Amino acid sequence: MQSIFKRTLLPIILGLLVFGFWISPDFQEIAAGVAIFLFGMLMLEDGFNQFSGGFLEKLLERATGSTFKSLSFGVLSTTIMQSSSLVSVIAISFLSAGLISLTAGVGIIFGANIGTTTGAWLVAGFGLKVKISAYAMPMLAISIILVFQKSKYLKGIGYVLAGLGFLFLGIHHMKEGFEAFKDQFDLTRFAMTGFLGLMVYTLVGAAATVVMQSSHATMVLIITALAAGQISYENALALAIGANIGTTITAIIGAMTANFQGKRLALAHLIFNVTTAGVALILISPLRDAVDLISDAVGIRPDDYALKLAVFHTIFNFLGVVLMLPMMQKLIAFLIRTIPEITPDVSKPRYIGEAVAGFPATIELALRKEVAHLHENAIDLILQALNLRRDALYQARDIEAYVAASRTNFDVDLEAGYEQRIKSLYSAILEFITTSLAGDLTESSVQTLHQLRRSAEEMVRAVKEVKHLRDNAARFTRKDYGEITRLYNRIRTELARMIVEAKKMADADPEMRSSLWLEEERVRAKKVKAELGDYVEGLMIRGALKGPQATSFLNDAAYGYRAMKDIIDATRFLYSEQQGAMAEIEQILAADEDDVETAGASS
Amino acid sequence: MGLRNIVKRLDKYQQRLDEGKAEKIKAHHVEKAIEKLAAKEVELTEELGSAEKPEKRARLEEKLSTIRAQIEKARWLSQEI
Structure with missing residues (x-):
């Protein structure tokens, strides 16, 4: 009925106009x-x-x-x-x-x-x-x-x-x-x-x-x-x-x-x-x-x-x-x-949609919120994969002790969680960005959208990295197996620390927040990777860790390092200044990858 | 992280500024950036004051040192612009 109305309305209006033109030039x-x-x-x-x-x-x-x-x-x-x-x-x-x-x-x-x-x-x-x-x-x-x-x-x-x-x-x-x-x-x-x-x-x-x-x-x-x-x-x-x-x-x-x-x-x-x-x-x-x-x-x-x-x-x-x-x-x-509020479905976009697509500032602000929503979902899933509880972690005074004490294996289907809470939301974000980029945006808005896309991309990648190390991390931290347990707990602890830093950024006053606060974390991720490599080598020399187990751990340590880096980069891209002189300052002062590499290796 | 790469990044910025592709950094912008870094410095100093574990203290000291280095670099940038 509605479509018939829609289809006939335009010809009727045009017909009336033509008729009007015919009977009166005025x-x-x-x-x-x-x-x-x-x-x-x-x-x-x-x-x-x-x-x-x-x-x-x-x-x-x-x-x-x-x-x-x-x-x-x-x-x-x-x-x-x-x-x-x-x-x-x-x-x-x-x-x-x-x-x-x-x-x-x-x-x-x-x-x-x-x-x-x-x-x-x-x-x-x-x-x-x-x-x-x-x-x-x-x-x-x-x-x-x-x-x-x-x-x-x-x-x-x-x-x-x-x-x-x-x-x-x-x-x-x-x-x-x-x-x-x-x-x-x-x-x-x-x-x-x-x-x-x-x-x-x-x-x-x-x-x-x-x-x-x-x-x-x-x-x-x-x-x-x-x-x-x-x-x-x-x-x-x-x-x-x-x-x-x-x-x-x-x-x-x-x-x-x-x-x-x-x-x-x-x-x-x-x-x-x-x-x-x-x-x-x-x-x-x-x-x-x-x-x-x-x-x-x-x-x-x-x-x-x-x-x-x-x-x-x-x-x-x-x-x-x-x-x-x-x-x-x-x-x-x-x-x-x-019009009651529908119970928020974490897998669905909350802020982006056609209603906000018409105005550049709404596009940026809504997208920033949606990417933050994706971050929240991703962090939840990563913490579950590491058998850690979000609230307990954020309240912990000693993160290392909290992680070591968290031995219970969570019954979590990571694959399903990824499909439901990450993939669909990420797809909606990408689709929204693509549609928005096709519109009439200023150069600085285009840059902001690219940066937010990178932020979403990095966080999704972090989830994938953690998925890889989940099984071994859960298996070796269920009870105390000696060195291997301590090694996996170190990865879990460092990841948890990065997540806490990301949370501090999210909670900070937007007027006072700076992505430069995360510079140390960028170097730290690199250092952790180097330290773990050296430590495992020492254990192998002493015979405290066998070859296959060491190789398997080093693979997981690499996943862990990449996840840390992804979480920090995703957070930086989300909260960094994206336009104007303040963005220029952050770009000049922030270390580039070479700087991070040098600093991580020299410590 | 020395000043060498920052100088390169500053040169690139100057080039983009000359081409009209970047916004001019003014003294008050750098002051704002320093204010943000100083706020973190205060937060970390307070945290360090209440930290007991040597490992945690070491980590916080490293973070503080990075933030202080950033503040120094921002001051240098303030002179350069």
Whole structure:
């Protein structure tokens, strides 16, 4: 059913457009105006994406402190970006990536509904009063010069300027189109009064917004049509209410691929907008009176319906926030009840997915979290393979003594564990990286993604190395077999120490953490390998270790060394500075493989 | 780990900087890197203070010495840039 709808919708829309073009050339100008307006919004989005890795995402990440902050952020970002849908989708993306709380997300959505009212003011107050195309032309001419600049920030400013230019140009063409259109057709013939009119035009407003995926575009269309006298004021009010319902479709589509948190936020958006629309419909008469009162007070002419519609749009969105804000905690409790958190499946990705794929900063942050998730799974499996308990190890004051005392063999199927907890997650990470790299990323983002891929790769390799030595390590440490037990315990101890260092890095304050903290561990892994080789040689000379057992141990020691190195490198790649001057410093100060080799051999 | 390889890495950085492929390191960046290393130095010193086993003390002393060497190198870098 859904696929039939999807398949037929596009031909229907195209057919209606062609029919419209055929019966009226002015309709072409209106449709082109809408298209230019939407194109302007896309350019604005592209422009803001150029600032990714900084501006918007960092602001959004910080807008979690309080409800007021997140609300203000919603207002501000929507005012700047002129798209509440885009802000909602970004909020869903950040919530899915675990970067903001649900409360902050709901606050942003509330704020976005206030921010979106600035669009109506822009068009009604400015777009219709002045020759807006006079501003659009120079903006477009300047923007194209900036777009061709090398600096991504200048390029970003160019796209934003071009976006605004196209928005203005789109408004101009819609205005012109409606002005000419009214000489041929009188759309007011279709005006409806009373409850039926309210309902029908609310539905039309919602449907138009669903098709255009932008309440802004719908509002511009309504205001320009209203200014040209093509729709009645009453019907325009209903259309504006409908636009507020229709705009939730973008967030709903965005949440389809999001996790439970993203879905909760999309539901919050729907509840907020439908409730606000419901209240506005019920209170339509008192709201109209309030609009007249405010308009008189601020000096808006009684027949300036475009500005009055902007006042109405603002009042009813504010009313929605005022009504819903005291119920915010109840709303959040309802969302949590309605869309419960699925018990996290460790084998499934928690942070990466299509919902976070649209924005470079979300891609990096979500991927970093997902790789950390893979690390957690890998460390768990490695510790099980070594017959060590994670919590006990992290609490142990004497790691060597704890390892020596851990003799019980864990009943663990490493192969199955690898398939379930490592391989599937690793595949998802690789797939996400490949898809993301195919998109439009900055050079530094590409580097970060490569580094995170290496981190995942090294940790997966560590698991494989440990799998090789598991059987012998378990067999010879079950009870005290003398030297061979001490040797295997040494490998287990050194691996456990590396894991504890990796844990310290994970727990450290991200602002104070440095991958240079692990330099000693890199050298230490090398030293351990050399020391064990020398020690085994001594044992063989003394006859304390037989040839086959010694060879077998040296093979396992090599696996152990590689696993240590992989764990440390995986941790370094995950937590090292990946962009900018701090990354350059770490690269200069960190030892390269030659340095490590020399230091390991000389000690 | 002497300074020889660091000098090579610094030269490479300078080259990439000239080509516009690297971000310029400023004094406050190096200060931040030193601050991070110094925080680890404090942590290790405290750990050493409470460590009793000679092997553990030896390990911590080695770690401390590596961190101090890193701080020295960072100071040298600060002069170079």
